[in-house]
Amino acid sequence: MGDLTLFTYDWVPEPPRGYVRDLRVRWALEEAGLPYVVKSVSFRERTAEHFVHQPFGQVPWLTHGDLSIFESGAILLYLGHLSETLLPAETRARSEAVSWLFAALNSVEMASLPWTLAPEQKQFDGFVESRLKHLEPVLAAREWLAGIFSIADILMADVLRLVDRFEKLADYPACRSYVARATSRPSFLQAHADQLAHFAAADAANSELPRVG
Numbered sequence: 001m002g003d004l005t006l007f008t009y010d011w012v013p014e015p016p017r018g019y020v021r022d023l024r025v026r027w028a029l030e031e032a033g034l035p036y037v038v039k040s041v042s043f044r045e046r047t048a049e050h051f052v053h054q055p056f057g058q059v060p061w062l063t064h065g066d067l068s069i070f071e072s073g074a075i076l077l078y079l080g081h082l083s084e085t086l087l088p089a090e091t092r093a094r095s096e097a098v099s100w101l102f103a104a105l106n107s108v109e110m111a112s113l114p115w116t117l118a119p120e121q122k123q124f125d126g127f128v129e130s131r132l133k134h135l136e137p138v139l140a141a142r143e144w145l146a147g148i149f150s151i152a153d154i155l156m157a158d159v160l161r162l163v164d165r166f167e168k169l170a171d172y173p174a175c176r177s178y179v180a181r182a183t184s185r186p187s188f189l190q191a192h193a194d195q196l197a198h199f200a201a202a203d204a205a206n207s208e209l210p211r212v213g
Helices: 022-032 048-053 072-082 091-117 122-141 151-165 173-183 186-201
Strands: 004-009 036-041 061-064 067-070
Touching (some): 004 022, 022 036, 022 072, 022 186, 048 067, 061 072, 067 072, 072 091, 091 151, 173 186
Parallel strands (some): 004 036
Antiparallel strands (some): 061 067
16 A cells, blocks of 8 residues: 555643653554654645645644544554554454543543643542542453553553543552553663654754743
8 A cells, every 4th residue: 555654743842741742653663563654734734735644734644645644543453454563463453452442542541641730730640540440450460451562552551651641640659660560671662762852853843933931
């Protein structure tokens, strides 16, 4: 079908670096050893072409030949069908991985994202705490969500590491250990370094942009 091409912003301010969601896709591609290229779209201006591929003007999206896929979960699911390294072939394990992938997006990230955007707003605490309390015994009982490392772990670990950035996992040792275990994988380390380098390379050209933080 042609090359796998990942599209992300050409530049972002310092605070979100290392957390922009193209990292999830980079991580999966590195984990599976799939060859890919990265292309940039403007952070400052959303073109009509951008909205053709991502209707909300966000990143990432992935193209594979004439196929274009947006939303990080959908991209990971697509890549999972390209590589059994990312999604197990056995029916039960595959179903469990897919279930946990959607849980990461719809149950955990939905609760945690408002809190990470406004951690001082105490009304969000109960929501994220309820998710972590249910997730803690699950992660205490297993190394990876579907038995082997999969796209479910890429998504869940990425969601939880943002929570951990704000020290919310201090009372959840199994969740914190899970994040440490996942982010010590060479594929994550490579993806994380590549994202930081990608945005750092554009700093000089974008030095006129206001900085945050």
